[in-house]
Amino acid sequence: MARTGSPWRDLPPEFGNWHSTYVRFARWRDAGVWNRVALALACERDLGRVFIDSTIVRAHQHASGAQKK
Template sequence: MTIKRYELTDEQWEQIKPLIKTNKMGRPPKDHRIMLNAILWIGRSGAGWEDLPERYGSWKSVYSRFCKWRDDGTFEEIFNLLGEESDLENLSIDSTIVKAHQHSAGAKKGL
């Protein structure tokens, strides 16, 4: 599989794959990796659901899967797993990284 911008590597996918549940009944779902990559594309690009590239399939299907995984706790499990391995020793957020809007500093409004 060719890795495109914003998509999981094979190593990352192998780490997450066991946490994604598959229903035993009904029609087989679209590939979980494609769905997760589509959700990551939305999150990382900041685009709206309707702007999802066609290679991921219907944005409605991706949105439905996002809602399912959000509601059943799949995302929480993934974040907890990945959070266990994070190195927070050098984590730093300050005003050089997070920029406030000019109006929060008292600038004139309406310009």
């Protein structure tokens, strides 16, 4: 949802109302919660559990930053 290009409205129902979930996400983003989580995870010894590689995550079609032809 964050940078996948998926609309918040497509969240599975087990997450609750999409708007409430977005508002919570945005508040945590603005409060720096996600940065603190990333910093805490960076201290992990087994970084293989932290990193997601490109075989798992699809990139947006313009993710490479290449100029349009």
